[in-house]
Amino acid sequence: xxxxxxxxxxxxxxxxxxxxxxxxxxxxxxxxxxxxxxxxxxxxxxxxxxxxxxxxxxxxxxxxxxxxxxxxxxxxxxxxxxxxxxxxxxxxxxxxxxxxxxxxxxxxxxxxxxxxxxxxxxxxxxxxxxxxxxxxxxxxxxxxxxxxxxxxxxxxxxxxxxxxxxxxxxxxxxxxxxxxxxxxxxxxxxxxxxxxxxxxxxxxxxxxxxxxxxxxxxxxxxxxxxxxxxxxxxxxxxxxxxxxxxxxxxxxxxxxxxxxxxxxxxxxxxxxxxxxxxxxxxxxxxxxxxxxxxxxxxxxxxxxxxxxxxxxxxxxxxxxx
Amino acid sequence: xxxxxxxxxxxxxxxxxxxxxxxxxxxxxxxxxxxxxxxxxxxxxxxxxxxxxxxxxxxxxxxxxxxxxxxxxxxxxxxxxxxxxxxxxxxxxxxxxxxxxxxxxxxxxxxxxxxxxxxxxxxxxxxxxxxxxxxxxxxxxxxxxxxxxxxxxxxxxxxxxxxxxxxxxxxxxxxxxxxxxxxxxxxxxxxxxxxxxxxxxxxxxxxxxxxxxxxxxxxxxxxxxxxxxxxxxxxxxxxxxxxxxxxxxxxxxxxxxxxxxxxxxxxxxxxxxxxxxxxxxxxxxxxxxxxxxxxxxxxxxxxxxxxxxxxxxxxxxxxxxxxxxxxxxxxxxxxxxxxxxxxxxx
Numbered sequence: 001x002x003x004x005x006x007x008x009x010x011x012x013x014x015x016x017x018x019x020x021x022x023x024x025x026x027x028x029x030x031x032x033x034x035x036x037x038x039x040x041x042x043x044x045x046x047x048x049x050x051x052x053x054x055x056x057x058x059x060x061x062x063x064x065x066x067x068x069x070x071x072x073x074x075x076x077x078x079x080x081x082x083x084x085x086x087x088x089x090x091x092x093x094x095x096x097x098x099x100x101x102x103x104x105x106x107x108x109x110x111x112x113x114x115x116x117x118x119x120x121x122x123x124x125x126x127x128x129x130x131x132x133x134x135x136x137x138x139x140x141x142x143x144x145x146x147x148x149x150x151x152x153x154x155x156x157x158x159x160x161x162x163x164x165x166x167x168x169x170x171x172x173x174x175x176x177x178x179x180x181x182x183x184x185x186x187x188x189x190x191x192x193x194x195x196x197x198x199x200x201x202x203x204x205x206x207x208x209x210x211x212x213x214x215x216x217x218x219x220x221x222x223x224x225x226x227x228x229x230x231x232x233x234x235x236x237x238x239x240x241x242x243x244x245x246x247x248x249x250x251x252x253x254x255x256x257x258x259x260x261x262x263x264x265x266x267x268x269x270x271x272x273x274x275x276x277x278x279x280x281x282x283x284x285x286x287x288x289x290x291x292x293x294x295x296x297x298x299x300x301x302x303x304x305x306x307x308x309x310x311x312x313x314x315x316x317x318x319x320x321x
Numbered sequence: 322x323x324x325x326x327x328x329x330x331x332x333x334x335x336x337x338x339x340x341x342x343x344x345x346x347x348x349x350x351x352x353x354x355x356x357x358x359x360x361x362x363x364x365x366x367x368x369x370x371x372x373x374x375x376x377x378x379x380x381x382x383x384x385x386x387x388x389x390x391x392x393x394x395x396x397x398x399x400x401x402x403x404x405x406x407x408x409x410x411x412x413x414x415x416x417x418x419x420x421x422x423x424x425x426x427x428x429x430x431x432x433x434x435x436x437x438x439x440x441x442x443x444x445x446x447x448x449x450x451x452x453x454x455x456x457x458x459x460x461x462x463x464x465x466x467x468x469x470x471x472x473x474x475x476x477x478x479x480x481x482x483x484x485x486x487x488x489x490x491x492x493x494x495x496x497x498x499x500x501x502x503x504x505x506x507x508x509x510x511x512x513x514x515x516x517x518x519x520x521x522x523x524x525x526x527x528x529x530x531x532x533x534x535x536x537x538x539x540x541x542x543x544x545x546x547x548x549x550x551x552x553x554x555x556x557x558x559x560x561x562x563x564x565x566x567x568x569x570x571x572x573x574x575x576x577x578x579x580x581x582x583x584x585x586x587x588x589x590x591x592x593x594x595x596x597x598x599x600x601x602x603x604x605x606x607x608x609x610x611x612x613x614x615x616x617x618x619x620x621x622x623x624x625x626x627x628x629x630x631x632x633x634x635x636x637x638x639x640x641x642x643x644x645x646x647x648x649x650x651x652x653x654x655x656x657x658x659x660x661x662x663x664x665x666x667x
Contacts, residue, residue: 039639064635066632073588074581078391078628082384083633085383086634098493
């Protein structure tokens, strides 16, 4: 019995190390790390991981995606430090906290390790305090402008629109709303109201409904994420507003995609996170190889419409979107 | 080790009449085997060997500094967990208390403009109070500490989320106290929190091994009835240990705030189980009565090494859990087997 247990322990350890050592390779190979604040257990980050791995294969370098099991900044910082000690040729990380990243990234740059930011940045008022070389991710404000431009051909001059925010004060969501509002008022002379619909779906429907009752001349609704899109879609369906009101949103999510296919939603902005993983490795590789300085890359240029919804749905299942 | 006898099958296999040399060797090994830290020491050696063979940068001063820095934040809580575990109780709310302590400190400094030192004292006192409350509820009503602290874990996490509305609190100004808590470095990548952890570890080791209070802690967790008959104030001991683990959890949170400059109400979620795992790897019995502070500290270092090592060799992050799970069982199995061998040799 004792021998059996001993054997079992040795066997399982060997298997574990065997599994790990297959991912460990030659010492002179270039190694890049992409470190996120959440690991590949989150479907969003699983797509980023896929981008990192594909870039590694395409370039013939070792590209490693790492992230804590759940949202955990200190652990992410620990992983970043470990990547630094492993003498990585470049590291990409999400700026998940404006304060916690100042020291680690300064340290890495001080040691001559190139660092780029992916997915999220520090808020505007702290911009420039963290010395990463470039940002690869969605520019929220530009994405807001894009969605407004996409809908503009369908809107008359001076049209009235509403931007529904489900989390008032959220920096990213407010930037999306700002982009929409600016384009519609400046370019179209439209009137845009901002509406706090809360994160509660039932409340959100009530708030939207009473807004439309009070403002019957509203021709377009924008929501800034799934938590706003889901109640808005339900209201449009329930109240038979299809074809009477234009609607667009942000992010990929089954309800929104279905609404696009049904012609209820004009389109949704996709931040194309696969690019955040793939391009981070590419930019770090080019920096290590040819000293090319990494450049900002706006991944949030994806806009999914009725024509592309079906193919995107398949790509979501395949783990690329 | 309740004096389990040797199995007859095992006993018959041993050759009789060893010569003097082997006897001396035996007594050396025997004295070594008496240390509960032997299991964790073996685990640590294996972990280091494996990582060093796969990644030559693993044994650098930078890596070792990172390891002790991570171990400090976990280890300061694990030391408290061991103390409480030896006295026969456990605390699942340490993760929430950790975040709560850090939050209070961050909030008092940024929102109330308090003197940082006073804010620190208030923050760790709050955490100690939460620990004491856990103890009071557990001991006065007589519900298992598992239940009390499970409830406390959820309750205080909720309170921390409410107080901050879910947002992290960051301190952008240069506050010297934060550098003293964990932001500053002593040498290479070793942060000052590692020094505080070492000091706390030594204090708790002395209390446990060299004072009557330490004896009471062991007695309370070992045979409570006998301890009570001998006049050990077991309820008081447990209450003090609940308070101490609260205090240490709050300190851990403040160390992390010092290093990060930010504290989020959702950080430290896995801390309770990690602290228990570090204690168990270090040779503490979940049932109480036996344990070692040195073992616990080595346990925390083992876990931090796994965390850093796996990233350095580029293994998928999820191996961490599997690896820790493996080490927990292997280290405890080794301790149990050694326990059998020792009692047989007696």
